[in-house]
Amino acid sequence: MPETLLTTLEYALLGLLARKVMSGYDVHRLFIQTPLAHFSSSPGSIYPALKRLARRGLVTDTLDRSTEARPRRVYSLTEAGSAALDAWLRQPVTREELVRNQQAMILRFSLVEGRLAPEEVIAYLEGYRREVVSYLAELGTARDRMAGSSLYERLALEHGIQAYEGQIRWIDRAISQIGERLGGE
Amino acid sequence: MPETLLTTLEYALLGLLARKVMSGYDVHRLFIQTPLAHFSSSPGSIYPALKRLARRGLVTDTLDRSTEARPRRVYSLTEAGSAALDAWLRQPVTREELVRNQQAMILRFSLVEGRLAPEEVIAYLEGYRREVVSYLAELGTARDRMAGSSLYERLALEHGIQAYEGQIRWIDRAISQIGERLGGE
DNA sequence: TATCCCATGTAACGAGTTACATGATTCT
DNA sequence: AGAATCATGTAACTCGTTACATGGGATA
Numbered sequence: 462m463p464e465t466l467l468t469t470l471e472y473a474l475l476g477l478l479a480r481k482v483m484s485g486y487d488v489h490r491l492f493i494q495t496p497l498a499h500f501s502s503s504p505g506s507i508y509p510a511l512k513r514l515a516r517r518g519l520v521t522d523t524l525d526r527s528t529e530a531r532p533r534r535v536y537s538l539t540e541a542g543s544a545a546l547d548a549w550l551r552q553p554v555t556r557e558e559l560v561r562n563q564q565a566m567i568l569r570f571s572l573v574e575g576r577l578a579p580e581e582v583i584a585y586l587e588g589y590r591r592e593v594v595s596y597l598a599e600l601g602t603a604r605d606r607m608a609g610s611s612l613y614e615r616l617a618l619e620h621g622i623q624a625y626e627g628q629i630r631w632i633d634r635a636i637s638q639i640g641e642r643l644g645g646e
Numbered sequence: 647m648p649e650t651l652l653t654t655l656e657y658a659l660l661g662l663l664a665r666k667v668m669s670g671y672d673v674h675r676l677f678i679q680t681p682l683a684h685f686s687s688s689p690g691s692i693y694p695a696l697k698r699l700a701r702r703g704l705v706t707d708t709l710d711r712s713t714e715a716r717p718r719r720v721y722s723l724t725e726a727g728s729a730a731l732d733a734w735l736r737q738p739v740t741r742e743e744l745v746r747n748q749q750a751m752i753l754r755f756s757l758v759e760g761r762l763a764p765e766e767v768i769a770y771l772e773g774y775r776r777e778v779v780s781y782l783a784e785l786g787t788a789r790d791r792m793a794g795s796s797l798y799e800r801l802a803l804e805h806g807i808q809a810y811e812g813q814i815r816w817i818d819r820a821i822s823q824i825g826e827r828l829g830g831e
Numbered sequence: 832t833a834t835c836c837c838a839t840g841t842a843a844c845g846a847g848t849t850a851c852a853t854g855a856t857t858c859t
Numbered sequence: 860a861g862a863a864t865c866a867t868g869t870a871a872c873t874c875g876t877t878a879c880a881t882g883g884g885a886t887a
Binding site: 669 | 869
Binding site: 572574603 | 680681745746752753755758759760767785788797798799801802803804805808812815816819820823824827
């Protein structure tokens, strides 16, 4: 039913809260420190996003007074939040995402541990691969039509093409590594 | 003086209008047809952006009644617009852009024809390369610190690392091709 | 004592998205 | 005649950004 009702940031928060309970400030520090999924670490985005998730019933907030003098507002996933996260993780890569929202695409992959079976992850990557191949075909014909353009425009298009070709190589490696883990058990 | 006062879309519009006079609808069609710089083609973004540029004096609009029954509102660059475009084209790649706004980075490159000297373009690419190398070093240490993470998280980080490595290869090729053109004249 | 970091937020603003609106022209 | 396309826009909404505000605890 819900296709993509939440923003990428909100799904990222669900994914983080699925692992451990966190406060807004914990998220803030994580976004500053880790290069994974480079979101804005500004409180003006994080706190409102957590509030929206709470309003929708996907997370609950509790005031933790135990540890420190000042209470921390910590958030944890609800059942509904967990379900929404899983539904999102199972969404295949679309052309739209490939072109405009690669961040979401790879974020989703990075959050599947313990939530999707390895076979499902491989299926996700195979769908991703199909989209890249199909888009590369389109970029190839675009390149052929570009004979009259400037060197710089052609190089810019090459930049995109080579980036997607690199993604295919990554996908193939990833699939084989996940397969190894499957076989090795 | 103006660092980045305009949005990426607005700079893209300046770059297009630098080549030829266009109407909002022309831009719309271009964004639909070409894979270069995949912006939204919705009129709700294009028309307001053109109006903003006009309000700032970077473009002028004139009603073209000659060609068709319904007048088309066509936009052309002003001197100030041309200067703003050039200033933007000369801005080196920053870490921030590398991580969060690659679109702008490559868009800028694709628009330099006839506006920047090949030597300037090569300098731009060398700056771009330095930023990638420096960021890759950081990602490498992040990977080393990730020993405890899941296979998927590590693969997600590899995705980023390999993408940036691919960019270095593209930069080197681009520099040598531009150099060839320089030498061949 | 003053200043920095922890930790939480709010307010104003700007830009993009979606959806709607309009009317003319060309195609079927 | 009706549908699709050309061509221009507007309105409502949401989200993210920037900047500001607050106040406790630690450090100089």
